[in-house]
Amino acid sequence: MAIKFEQVNFEYPSFDGTNFSALKDINLEIAEKGEFITLIGETGSGKSTLVQHMNALIRPTTGSVTIYGIKIEKDTKKKGKVKLNPLRQRVGLVFQFPEYQLFEETVLKDIIFGPKNFGVKESVAIERAKQVIKHVGLDEEYLKRSPFNLSGGEKKRVSIAGILAMEPDILVLDEPTSGLDPKGRDDLLKLFMGIHNDLNKTVIIITHDMNTVYKYASRVLVMNEGHLVYDGLPQELFSKENIKSWNLDIPDIITITRQLEDKLDVNFDSQPHTIQELFELVKEVI
Amino acid sequence: MKNIIIGQYLPGTSFLYKMDPRSKIIALMILMISTFILKDVTHILIMLGVVLLILKIGGIPIVRIARGLKPIMILLLFTFTFQIIFIKTGNLIFDTELTLTVFTLPLMIFIILFWYLTRRYIKFKFLYLLITAFGILTMLSLYTPGSVLSSSTLEVYGDGLSGAFFIMVRLIIIVTLSTILTLTTKPTDLNLGLEKILKPLSIIRINAEEIAMIISIALRYIPTLLDEANKIMLAQASRGVDFTEGKFKDKVMQIISLLVPMFIISFKRSDDLANAMEARSFVPGKRRTRLHTLSWHNLDTTVIVFCIFIFISAITVRVMF
């Protein structure tokens, strides 16, 4: 098991003494390879706080997170014996806004910044940069450009390249597709599927888009008011009764299928995942 | 969400909270000037009494004031020492020979080193410093084995002692007064009060309203910026930046990796904000009405009259005695 949460609680301290409890009794296990996980839940439900525990950026108030065999608890002090950097190299976390991390003059320098911090030689890091820039669907020519003159979608790709160049085993992305148009979103999701399939890495994505969840995820985690309320298959999630109380949408394809079943008074044999599949089913009944 | 409070506003209901921020600022200034007029220890002690009375009636816990005094402790200590050492008038109260020997020199260095290494674990840091300093002085004056390296006399004179005491009390009064203002006035009210008081400065082309608008936007965005700085630090920490350690060269890089994103985001933000303000018909320098207006009550007049009374008394005692 790559990451294991045991009874994790987390509170944000506040000046007036009333601490805000962001995570409540989280138990969770994440495998090193082969998972494509989406993490969903409304704003403020604790999604970002949860993923920041995964590479020890923050430590639980009570309970423990074990990352690659190293136990992180409240008093696991930064200056103690535990070195956190090796963990951060293995669990790569991409923040929501690329503006939070891009700072170098050129895309190349920005991409090799991470690897160099983890002790990778510059020449090796540059080789990696040339590889990952292609991986995120940009031309090698981009390496010479300034990261600040890129479009929103390109910045996002560069920020992901910067994390990929660290060669993490698990890639965690906080709302990677927010603010992008549908085409930009689909391109990025295909990219993540590519990383997941070709490099056999576990990918965890925070998203609000239920179509993404239904189409791509092999496992879905739902957060609600600090609790992990669902951990399982996306298909089962959307047939659950309490999905509305978690303020989640229903994927479009399911809505259409249900409407058709309801109004045409039929029952399709299977639950379609793509519009093509639905088309085949509809063809049968008319 | 995290709760970030700017300033040190302490909610309350006493008369200090009912006052208009303008009268509070003016009263504060009158009392400060009065304090500076006084030149005698007895008078300044009476003034301290008045300030303590204000605290008592205003219902402000002394602990909060002490917390406000903390940052200036070192300054207080420095002026106190300075006064005692350099003022050599009045009657001699106390004198002692301070002797540095081959034996006490390393001992002194050892004590200082010990203090330096242990101070972070001690709760009352300031008291610890005082005790250490006092310990060294006692050792130098009483314990003199070995051959003498150098020696000097420490003399404390009456005027030095009273002067040191006087300056300390005066500093405490000034800090207490300004702490009362910030504890009982919200930053936004303070801003509004300052704007109104500075309004006459438009004669010399200083636009108080614009300054107030800048301060108010700063107040609005400081929590956002702090939150953002925190997120940037986490994002860079994810890329292996350890903000807690590193050599000087690494430190420079760490700071750049934090500052550049901060600046870029802030530029974008100020651009957006300027657009949003303009779109809502904001024109710099044009007359605006205001949601918040200040109202002057009898309480304010009473307090100001009281402060003027103190001011006149201060002038009187200064001239008469």
Added chain:
Amino acid sequence: MNIIEIKDLSFSYQDEVDALSNVTLSVKKGEWVSVLGHNGSGKSTLSKLIIGLLKADSGEIKVDGVILNEESVHDIRRKIGIVFQNPDNQFVGVTVEDDIAFGMENLCFEQSDIVDKIKEYAEKVSMSEYLKKEPHALSGGQKQRVAIAGILAMKTDIIIFDEATSMLDPKGRESIMNYIKEINKAGVTVITITHDMKEAVLSDRIIILKEGRVIACGDTNDILNDKETLNSSNLELLLPLKLQYLLDEANLSNDKVKDILWQLSLNK
């Protein structure tokens, strides 16, 4: 009557390709128009031009019969309100009530009037309990609602929503869309700028922008039937529409299915 008329409008940012070229369109009083386009299609540039935050290279913008120029820009801004994309970057006030007041203060409303209107419009967007709250205690959707209240209080004839929902979660998005519906029903002309066809179908009319040009403009129903234009627009087609197209291609027609899919497309 057209409240906005735009003729041959062109604009380019410094030494770059045209962000907008020869855009001509009009908006009728009281209607709800969507400007739909992919990222970089020039749709946000258009909104900034309409309220005079950017100056066009050529062409003309008329608002309520008045041509936009340096003299008229302030009068025109009194008629148009705009809710921007980023909830945090348009919140001017230190508290909710301060932010709602900001526009009214600029327009020199009487102080007592400002106080009344804050109450009235905070109520309209269900933010009455939050008047004294500071922005960092609010969600993105709540901040956008405050922005809406501030603009409603200014009594503008037109409100532009410039991707106002794109940074919100589904719940926030839904609530903002509901307020937009209400505002339009109350007689305010609404322009929503979006890349989301699901949002666009709620409006009366759709204008599609692609690479700075208007490629389609018409009633929502007509636009949804215009398969060729939609396919060439770089936009994501609505799933029910996609299914309908598939059925059409296979020459399978069933009126009942068609009707169900149509209703779903219109998001009803």
